Amino acid sequence: MKPLICQSCGFPFSEEFRGTNRDHTKSMDFCISCFKNGEYTDHHLTMHELERRLLEMAHEHNEISLEEAQQIIKRLPNLKRWKMTNIL
Numbered sequence: 492m493k494p495l496i497c498q499s500c501g502f503p504f505s506e507e508f509r510g511t512n513r514d515h516t517k518s519m520d521f522c523i524s525c526f527k528n529g530e531y532t533d534h535h536l537t538m539h540e541l542e543r544r545l546l547e548m549a550h551e552h553n554e555i556s557l558e559e560a561q562q563i564i565k566r567l568p569n570l571k572r573w574k575m576t577n578i579l
């Protein structure tokens with residue numbers, strides 16, 4: 492099975508970290524840290540803010556490499572959550 496990519500934060504996630512829909516089924520699109528009970532956990536999150544966080548994770552916390560961060564940032568505009576917001 493190919494890894495799932497969260498359609499909000501762009502991170503790959505495994506089966507057990509799937510978010511939950513309102514009817515308590517598991518989401519195929521979002522990870523548990525982005526999506527719970529059919530709602531985004533952070534309604535105010537923007538793509539720009541996500542980019543900032545990713546770079547911070549890479550630069551300050553070394554949680555991911557800069558390459559990983561940039562890879563995810565490139566992916567963001569194509570994710571379901573952000574697609575619409577590009578048309579401004």
Ligand SMILES: [Zn+2]
Binds near residue numbers: 497501502521523525
């Ligand atoms: Zn996510």
